[in-house]
Amino acid sequence: MSTTPYIRYRKRRAWNYSLAETLYVQTALRPVYIIHCGPHLTVHIDGMMVISAGYCWDGATWFPDFDSIKRASVIHDALYQLMREGYLEADRWREYADSVLHDCCIEDGMLPFLAKAVYRGVRLGAASAARSDVLTAP
Template identity: 45%
Template sequence: MIKYKQRRSYKYNLHSELVYDTGLSVKAPIANSFLEISAGGRLVIKPGYAWDGPSSPAIDSKNFMQGSLIHDALYQLMREEVLPQSARKRADEILKEVCLQDGMSSFRAWYVYQGVRLGGANSAKPDLLSAP
């Protein structure tokens, strides 16, 4: 039996480290080539990490990039079952908070938040497949 994941194309590649305190709790800290999260929720995204940016129909604006990066990393950790599915609400809140901090209008940040709350659940579900 093999285990595999379907890949999608990524639009962006990180060239500087990003550190963000998520406020999430993790049973055991993890670290790989591109992501680390401590037991206390300190997320480190390392250079070389690739992500697809804001999801359609969103516009890839500068005030959306950092939020989409953190959000994508947190959703990846949920897909890999490092974070529980219950962390999705906090991940979505972080997206909104970071977008607001980066200068996004309140209305657009609200709209973005509503979009991920309504349509993001499948993107956070584990994606490991298997075949005989």
């Protein structure tokens, strides 16, 4: 996976973090058209995912926000957002997103056994985060 090797971010109150600089991530995604998922998330047809400055995310859920998980968590959250918004099929792409999380953690210096624990945690507990959050009323 080819990606910007670091992130610059700000600590926030409502969301834990917001990107201070745009993050570029080469993914295995190959959409037939450019995906614009909100103002800060774009996926190009060559698989380049662009997470723009200003993108907010909550960091790692159930795991301490070590530096070695911060970049992985923003990429993982963006991939899950694409699933929730209906741009990616969760049945097909969730395991890929979780593997990217694991691999980024290791690339950023996390011990392999901890990265495996993070991976197992999202495999066991994050399925609901990939489901659509669109509600209907009345």
